[in-house]
Amino acid sequence: MTTSNATTGPLDVMETDKGEMIWQRFSVPFEFPVAFSEGLFDPENSLLIETLALREVDKRHRCLVFIDEGVAKASPDLAASIEAYATAHAAHMSLATAPVIVAGGERIKTELTHLESLQDLIHETHIDRHSYVIAIGGGAVLDAVGLAAATAHRGVRLIRLPTTVLSQNDSGVGVKNAVNLKGVKNYTGTFAPPWAVLNDYDFITQLPARERIAGIAEAVKVALIRDGEFFKWLEANADNLATFEPAAEKHMIQHCARLHMRQIGTGGDPFEMGSARPLDYGHWSAHKLEAITRHHVNHGEAVAIGIALDARYSVLAGLLPEGEDDRVVSLLEHLGFKIFHSGLKRRDRSGQSEIMKGLADFREHLGGELTITLLSSLGVGVEVHEIDDAKMVGAIDWLEAREGR
Numbered sequence: 208m209t210t211s212n213a214t215t216g217p218l219d220v221m222e223t224d225k226g227e228m229i230w231q232r233f234s235v236p237f238e239f240p241v242a243f244s245e246g247l248f249d250p251e252n253s254l255l256i257e258t259l260a261l262r263e264v265d266k267r268h269r270c271l272v273f274i275d276e277g278v279a280k281a282s283p284d285l286a287a288s289i290e291a292y293a294t295a296h297a298a299h300m301s302l303a304t305a306p307v308i309v310a311g312g313e314r315i316k317t318e319l320t321h322l323e324s325l326q327d328l329i330h331e332t333h334i335d336r337h338s339y340v341i342a343i344g345g346g347a348v349l350d351a352v353g354l355a356a357a358t359a360h361r362g363v364r365l366i367r368l369p370t371t372v373l374s375q376n377d378s379g380v381g382v383k384n385a386v387n388l389k390g391v392k393n394y395t396g397t398f399a400p401p402w403a404v405l406n407d408y409d410f411i412t413q414l415p416a417r418e419r420i421a422g423i424a425e426a427v428k429v430a431l432i433r434d435g436e437f438f439k440w441l442e443a444n445a446d447n448l449a450t451f452e453p454a455a456e457k458h459m460i461q462h463c464a465r466l467h468m469r470q471i472g473t474g475g476d477p478f479e480m481g482s483a484r485p486l487d488y489g490h491w492s493a494h495k496l497e498a499i500t501r502h503h504v505n506h507g508e509a510v511a512i513g514i515a516l517d518a519r520y521s522v523l524a525g526l527l528p529e530g531e532d533d534r535v536v537s538l539l540e541h542l543g544f545k546i547f548h549s550g551l552k553r554r555d556r557s558g559q560s561e562i563m564k565g566l567a568d569f570r571e572h573l574g575g576e577l578t579i580t581l582l583s584s585l586g587v588g589v590e591v592h593e594i595d596d597a598k599m600v601g602a603i604d605w606l607e608a609r610e611g612r
């Protein structure tokens with residue numbers, strides 16, 4: 208039975224033998240722009256001002272800016288440039304306080320005091336649901352500031368300015384945030400689409416080479432599961448990418464960001480209610496390897512190893528033709544990645560493989576049913592619900608032997 212409710216519109220009301228059941232139903236359309244620009248804080252560049260005014264024009268928008276310490280070190284003039292930009296556009300924006308430098312890298316996600324300080328600052332500067340938090344940094348800073356912003360007043364506006372390859376082509380354009388509590392990576396977090404994402408290529412040119420390479424792993428990942436042509440493009444442009452040729456690097460970042468956005472926007476499960484995690488190809492072991500090595504292997508490096516491992520396993524499982532795993536490994540090596548780490552073979556005191564516990568963690572994170580994305584060809588991901596431990600160990604041995612060649 209459908210009845211009409213004067214304030215909320217139609218409601219489905221069912222009489223059941225246990226009483227009345229009113230079925231609540233609404234949907235909220237989410238949309239946000241992801242821009243690619245350069246010189247964002249050049250006073251002539253009006254992108255930020257236009258972004259602030261997206262839904263409220265003719266207003267002076269209050270902003271609280273957080274800067275990743277790694278970014279602040281690489282561009283010591285950044286805070287002053289932001290202040291000068293705010294002064295130049297004083298009619299449209301004001302800074303709640305001078306830009307705040309925050310811990311960079313995984314540290315900000317792992318020590319609770321950092322999250323508390325972020326929340327304190329959002330509170331003390333009276334950021335409300337119509338002001339903006341602007342996060343400038345790598346994926347870790349975006350994740351931690353994102354969580355603080357998503358929970359203050361149940362969610363204040365967040366503009367992300369990703370500063371690493373990985374955050375511009377993957378994490379920064381997504382809808383999640385998290386910190387690592389209880390010793391578990393990304394344990395505490397929310398799904399919270401940002402107000403906008405503004406990618407500035409200038410930040411990438413300041414990034415240390417190790418981080419700059421690491422982010423390419425996510426491009427290889429998304430190419431492998433979704434876009435065979437992009438995989439071929441990565442193979443053909445591996446030299447240019449490894450030497451940071453700007454046109455190739457920009458294309459890699461933008462195409463990868465687009466594939467991630469398409470998956471989130473049209474894949475049918477943006478908030479990951481189901482068990483499938485196609486974008487987490489290669490990640491079950493990567494997350495575990497990051498933890499085993501206490502983040503000495505960074506996310507992108509761990510993902511490269513996870514990608515190679517699951518490509519070899521796909522062959523051993525009879526899903527992917529023999530030889531295709533070689534192409535994956537060759538590309539990763541060409542880009543500068545290592546495809547094996549001794550952490551893959553570490554055992555705990557009872558002799559159990561540490562890395563294989565990553566499968567159990569993944570299963571628990573998904574809610575009981577294991578769903579792992581493997582490959583049926585280079586460009587097509589397939590889901591499986593069981594992993595053969597002996598074959599996975601064989602895949603690890605193969606990587607070790609190959610690395611030592």
Ligand SMILES: NC(=O)c1ccc[n+]([C@@H]2O[C@H](COP(=O)([O-])OP(=O)(O)OC[C@H]3O[C@@H](n4cnc5c(N)ncnc54)[C@H](O)[C@@H]3O)[C@@H](O)[C@H]2O)c1
Pocket residue numbers: 275276277278281310311312313316344345346347348350370371372373374377378379381382383384385393410411413414415418421422506507
């Ligand atoms: N929310 C998501 O959907 C999602 C997706 C993928 C990854 N992540 C998370 O992202 C994190 C990894 O992010 P990342 O790879 O961007 O690395 P990162 O944030 O750990 O940064 C790496 C290092 O580079 C420094 N840095 C950042 N930008 C710089 C710049 N322009 N110049 C100089 N130094 C700079 C940082 O201070 C840090 O020391 C992980 O915590 C991972 O879990 C989140």
Ligand SMILES: [Zn+2]
Pocket residue numbers: 377425490506510
């Ligand atoms: Zn990742």
